[in-house]
Amino acid sequence: MLYLGEQHIRESISLDEVMDTIEKSFQVYESGDFQMPDRMHVEREEGTILYMPSFTKDVFGTKIISTFPENIKKGVPTVQATMVLNKASTGEPIAIFDGAALTAYRTGAVGGVGVRYTTRENCESVGLIGTGVQGFHQLLFACTARKIKNIYIFDRSKERLISFKEKLEKRIKNVKVNIVDKVEELVLNSEIIITATPAESPVLPDNEEMLKGKHIIAIGSYKLKMRELPKALYTLLDDVYIDTKFAAEESGDIIVPVREKWIKEDQIKIFGELLGAKKPINEKGGTSLYKSVGMGLFDLMVAEAIYNKAIKLQKGQKIQD
Amino acid sequence: MLYLGEQHIRESISLDEVMDTIEKSFQVYESGDFQMPDRMHVEREEGTILYMPSFTKDVFGTKIISTFPENIKKGVPTVQATMVLNKASTGEPIAIFDGAALTAYRTGAVGGVGVRYTTRENCESVGLIGTGVQGFHQLLFACTARKIKNIYIFDRSKERLISFKEKLEKRIKNVKVNIVDKVEELVLNSEIIITATPAESPVLPDNEEMLKGKHIIAIGSYKLKMRELPKALYTLLDDVYIDTKFAAEESGDIIVPVREKWIKEDQIKIFGELLGAKKPINEKGGTSLYKSVGMGLFDLMVAEAIYNKAIKLQKGQKIQD
16 A cells, blocks of 8 residues: 655656546546446534545545634645555555645646636746645646746735745746735736635625736636635636536535626536537636536546556655565 | 544454443443434445444544345355544544454454343353354453353354354464354353344243353344244343344344243333442352343444544554645
8 A cells, every 4th residue: 555645646647647537537437337436525613524425436535624714823734635546357456645745746637738728828937826735736737738937926915925925936946926915916917727715705896997817727616605706706707517417416606606606607607518629618708617627537537647657757655565 | 533443443452441432432332421313224236334423522434234144145244344444633544454453353342241241150151143244253251251161053054064163263262162063062062152143033942941140142133023032031031231222123032022921121221320249240159141142332432442542552553645
């Protein structure tokens, strides 16, 4: 059995390979050749624990993920996660993952695949609102999918911005990282805008003129009461691309606009339809929205791909049985 | 984070300490100071995968356990399991266990605690029907709870008996291991009789005279259609001790006798009531039955105890994060 932490994952697989794996996951998702039982929730005083099992013909896996908001006060990351990967034929466990690192990689790559297919190929600027672990990985993958020259970052916490910029500059080369004071400045300068916050009201200006022609990648909201996007955005859109049908069932950024009739239901398209297209949508300058909430199948297939590469490259920590 | 495999578990904790932990678990179970959500089942072509989460005020844990019957043909153990142990306050994972080894220890200890409280103190002989991993550990703990001089073993597979005897003799010292050809021979010679089979019809003779005065520890049946015990046994019993209320809801060895009126419902007692008693029941020679099906809380509390001892004794494999 192998243990695969953040460093092992990074040594084993390239960002492009993770995005290719996500594309493959979308194909498996479309084919229906998988099993993904309902997530199991446990509510505790400290927060929520989520069990996410999923199965393909080759492997199965379970992500155990807890979100305890009070951890911040203790200097401990809010999200803690472990993923166990098993052989589908015998049930044997073959790898244990740092589930937080795995989640960051797969969520970043799901966003990155959105960038691949819903943003103009010549985009050179990306803005990020929400400078947490997820936001960091969104930028990593966005900068792999497009030749980005300028990154703009915004967060309500100024202290976080400075350390975030330093971390980014260490990891992404040949890109200028710009801290902005106002969201409006970020929107004006960014062709691609990524929102990665737990916000319960819009973090972008409710202004059609400002949002016109922008490519939005929204990953923050995964509950009804969570919303990152303003009404003005929806009036600019032809279609809304969601990663899975769960986005339309769970996210306030889809449920509310449908309920309020800012968009019609038939404007909501499953992203998998775009795969294999030779050109991204909106090459001529339209506004786009890609909304992702993720699913266990992404974790499973990314975990499998990392495991296979780690075996091949002899990475990871061997666990003695 | 620590990895704790079979060898690490054995080095970290004594069999008596595991049994003491099970006694503590019964107290927590009685107090209600825990959370144990319904197990989640996933049915696959190859077999069943079971998710067993449980929570106390200090820790939570999840056992992922698969039972794939066809594994035998591939030379792979049927039961595969992994346990993840987390801090309750922050959700941080603190240890990963070989779940099969952990299950064997906790199940052995649950049986062993039954031996402590439902068998005469001067018992010197124990018989085992069903020579699998569970049976092996039942004997380890029975021989710790009582000063056993003779072990009698029976299995339908003769080959298994020989290797099982060798394995036992390596692990348990100063005890004679006797292979018997017939169950009747085992019953005649054994004061304590442990059944650890997946049988769907009784494995003991349906004969009151033979069973009178025997102490039965039954751990095989955990489903309605599984049954190890004959009608004759029940007519000899004053009370039936079950480890948890789940035994009366899940095991054919309790459900069928109640339905067929071989015992009355008010004869079924929760084992926890006996804890702290100075003398075992049946010191004067009565027949007894202790029926165990187990629960996630046992796994959790045994895992916690092993983890604490492993930290203290610096055992286990350190996982680099």
